[in-house]
Amino acid sequence: MGQRSALITGITGQDGGHLAQLLLEQDYQVFGVIRGQSNVKKSEFLDEYPNVTLIEADLLDSASIIRAVEQADPDEFYNLAAISHVGYSFKNPTLTLDTTAGGVLNCLEAIRLTGRGSSTRFYQASTSEMYGGLDYNRPGLGYDEHSPFHPRSPYGVAKLYGHWITKNFRESYGMFASCGILFNHEGERRGLEFVTRKISNAVARISLGLQDHVELGDLWPKRDWGYAGDYVRGMWQMMQHSEPDDFVLATGETHSIEDFLSQAFNAIGVDDWHPYVRRNEAFTRPAEVDILLGNPAKAEDVLGWKREVDFAGLVSRMVAHDISLLDGNRSS
Ligand code: NAP
Ligand code: G4F
Numbered sequence: 001m002g003q004r005s006a007l008i009t010g011i012t013g014q015d016g017g018h019l020a021q022l023l024l025e026q027d028y029q030v031f032g033v034i035r036g037q038s039n040v041k042k043s044e045f046l047d048e049y050p051n052v053t054l055i056e057a058d059l060l061d062s063a064s065i066i067r068a069v070e071q072a073d074p075d076e077f078y079n080l081a082a083i084s085h086v087g088y089s090f091k092n093p094t095l096t097l098d099t100t101a102g103g104v105l106n107c108l109e110a111i112r113l114t115g116r117g118s119s120t121r122f123y124q125a126s127t128s129e130m131y132g133g134l135d136y137n138r139p140g141l142g143y144d145e146h147s148p149f150h151p152r153s154p155y156g157v158a159k160l161y162g163h164w165i166t167k168n169f170r171e172s173y174g175m176f177a178s179c180g181i182l183f184n185h186e187g188e189r190r191g192l193e194f195v196t197r198k199i200s201n202a203v204a205r206i207s208l209g210l211q212d213h214v215e216l217g218d219l220w221p222k223r224d225w226g227y228a229g230d231y232v233r234g235m236w237q238m239m240q241h242s243e244p245d246d247f248v249l250a251t252g253e254t255h256s257i258e259d260f261l262s263q264a265f266n267a268i269g270v271d272d273w274h275p276y277v278r279r280n281e282a283f284t285r286p287a288e289v290d291i292l293l294g295n296p297a298k299a300e301d302v303l304g305w306k307r308e309v310d311f312a313g314l315v316s317r318m319v320a321h322d323i324s325l326l327d328g329n330r331s332s
Pocket of ligand 1: 009010011012013014015016033034035036039041057058059060079080081082083084085099125126127128181182183184185186191
């Protein structure tokens with residue numbers, strides 16, 4: 001077998017970096033979609049991954065995705081691009097619809113219309129946000145592949161379209177198209193706009209005397225938080241499986257934002273985080289997802305997937321990373 005090739009949309013995002021790393025280590029030829037006429041992330045990304053070929057394209061421009069598929073001729077196509085921030089999706093719902101829902105269709109059509117429907121495997125980044133985390137809809141053992149969906153944000157609704165159109169292409173055209181229903185996964189590459197990284201960054205800054213508090217929204221929601229490096233391995237395993245299917249990736253544990261705060265402040269020797277946290281309504285949402293808890297039994301049994309990093313390990317590595325990053329910046 002010759003060298004395998006992969007095309008990744010969303011390569012400049014958190015998961016894109018982890019996945020590019022994993023695929024390069026396995027000697028894939030890696031192509032990534034970069035958007036915008038002057039994306040500052042381009043040079044940063046190429047500094048870190050000089051062996052990745054970046055292709056200028058945009059999920060909103062279907063012809064550009066067709067050209068990207070023609071150039072990369074991928075064995076595996078990972079669609080990670082999206083408007084992925086739930087709060088932002090309430091402020092920009094139409095853009096979210098076009099990107100996070102319509103963009104998936106553009107990817108699938110690009111594979112089909114270029115005649116690669118039977119040769120290119122497609123991965124869609126589905127999400128636990130599709131479940132909605134409501135009381136009546138909450139299973140004791142965690143959401144699995146059979147749990148009902150009730151999305152609670154424009155983002156969740158758009159992702160549900162992406163999920164079903166991917167299944168529809170699988171059923172209609174026999175394409176190898178799989179959806180990973182991933183619960184929250186975090187790490188050193190997480191954007192600062194997401195709550196875990198916002199907290200780890202603030203805790204690092206507080207420990208170094210660079211700020212004295214952090215402003216947050218609701219602290220009671222619970223999430224099933226894992227480590228992104230573990231989850232991209234699961235994506236890849238889905239694409240190596242003998243048949244296309246949908247899989248939940250989760251840790252099977254759920255923790256509140258208060259738990260995350262407690263763990264993060266403990267990492268810098270602070271027992272009581274309350275004096276350092278202020279409420280700001282701007283960070284609350286019109287509808288909240290109360291609790292997410294996933295059941296990864298199918299991925300564990302069928303794919304042999306296993307997460308390696310636990311909640312305490314995740315929080316401590318994020319805080320340690322942000323402290324060393326800030327320390328490095330201060331001394332350079
Ligand atoms: P992320 O860090 O927010 O990255 C999103 C990526 O999408 C960025 O590379 C962004 O490019 C790109 N993008 C946005 N609009 C685009 C467009 N119009 N055309 C092309 N690219 C576009 O997201 P992530 O955390 O890595 O997540 C990866 C995927 O998994 C997303 O689809 C997300 O919704 C989904 N997901 C994430 C989680 C999680 O906990 N992380 C859980 C379940 C599902 P720029 O860099 O140029 O902005
Ligand atoms: O970190 P978050 O913004 O992540 P959220 O909304 O759970 O979405 C993430 O996980 C999904 C998978 O379940 C992905 F599909 C999605 O793309 C994204 O990666 O917020 C987590 C919780 C929410 O309940 C939010 O209301 O934290 C709460 N929160 C409280 N204060 C805050 C803040 N969230 C953010 N981003 N910023 C705050 O200041």
